[in-house]
Amino acid sequence: MGSRSSSRAARVLAAALAGGCALALPGLARAEMPTFEVIAENGHLMPETIEVPANTRFRLTLINRNAGPEEFETTRPFKELVVGPGVTRSTIFPPLKPGTYPFFGEFHPDTAKGRFVAK
Known part of the structure; x- marks a missing residue:
């Protein structure tokens, strides 16, 4: 079970990081406008x-x-x-x-x- 929890946690962290990057992009685009x-x-x-x-x-x-x-x-x-x-x-x-x-x-x-x- 420990392996499943670690795998799920890694997927959640990866999704959160991906979401954070997506949120940062509009700000970056605005700064370059x-x-x-x-x-x-x-x-x-x-x-x-x-x-x-x-x-x-x-x-x-x-x-x-x-x-x-x-x-x-x-x-x-x-x-x-x-x-x-x-x-x-x-x-x-x-x-x-x-x-x-x-x-x-x-x-x-x-x-x-x-x-x-x-x-």
């Missing part, structure tokens, strides 16, 4: 042009240094990210085909403008 920052300040979004790798998911982090909230928005692909003053938030973008994709700050539409350039 390209990340870009946009700062909302004084009614502007900086930088105004962000070069992103085409056909690759990426993370956008918005840092709001405005006195009030800002809403980062794109229409293609459609994304909205509302960020309160002094708050930082992130969102994931799907892979973009090569091209130019405008973005803007909805609360400062005349001055908070920019674009992603997927290459």
Whole structure:
């Protein structure tokens, strides 16, 4: 019986280790995802042009240094990210085909403008 218990324990340990490795992989993939920052300040979004790798998911982090909230928005692909003053938030973008994709700050539409350039 001791042999069966040892064998079962080894299988349980192997399964647990395999499960642990599987759980670690998404975190590893997230760490390797390209990340870009946009700062909302004084009614502007900086930088105004962000070069992103085409056909690759990426993370956008918005840092709001405005006195009030800002809403980062794109229409293609459609994304909205509302960020309160002094708050930082992130969102994931799907892979973009090569091209130019405008973005803007909805609360400062005349001055908070920019674009992603997927290459």
